[in-house]
Amino acid sequence: MMLSRFLAGVLLLLALGTSPAVASALPGPSPGVRPDWAWPLSPTPAVLRGFDPPAKPWLSGHRGVDLRAAADGVAVAAPAGGTVSFVGVVVDRPVITIDHGGGLLSSFEPVDSELSKGAPVSKGQDIGAVRAGHCPGPPCLHWGVRRGEDYVNPLAFVTDLRPSVLLPWTSAGAGRFSDARRWRKSR
Numbered sequence: 001m002m003l004s005r006f007l008a009g010v011l012l013l014l015a016l017g018t019s020p021a022v023a024s025a026l027p028g029p030s031p032g033v034r035p036d037w038a039w040p041l042s043p044t045p046a047v048l049r050g051f052d053p054p055a056k057p058w059l060s061g062h063r064g065v066d067l068r069a070a071a072d073g074v075a076v077a078a079p080a081g082g083t084v085s086f087v088g089v090v091v092d093r094p095v096i097t098i099d100h101g102g103g104l105l106s107s108f109e110p111v112d113s114e115l116s117k118g119a120p121v122s123k124g125q126d127i128g129a130v131r132a133g134h135c136p137g138p139p140c141l142h143w144g145v146r147r148g149e150d151y152v153n154p155l156a157f158v159t160d161l162r163p164s165v166l167l168p169w170t171s172a173g174a175g176r177f178s179d180a181r182r183w184r185k186s187r
Ligand SMILES: [Zn+2]
Pocket: 049, 062, 064, 065, 066, 134, 142, 143
């Protein structure tokens, strides 16, 4: 009984094109904690480019996720409460960073914000507007999350990425990931 259920799960994963190794390698919130952050864009955005951290800090990679924005200029919402720890231009991109406490920081770019460093923000609060330029195609928002010095997958805070992917996924969730993969391949 247990075995057949396990096999069914594996077959499901194969059907979805997701390997258990990939799923378990995704860093998330502390074990046992359900993700309870809000998506920074509304409605729930498609993931145009997934989290792809470099093997070594000095190598290139993608230290966050690119979320499709409905249009340039749409509002960005704080995924969780915290304090603005940085607002400014990094190289050529306007960036806003929120310190959520517990060593967790969210950064968004390119985002024009009128908030100032030190401003408190609540979950869901409008923190700025998406500016064009990050994605080569449609409007998008880059969202990065750090835990201490390490970049972690932001999707882990809004999507349950724990090994429970062995359970049936919603077609919407599976679609988002296959979209992201297709997009990466097409680059
Ligand atoms: Zn990006």
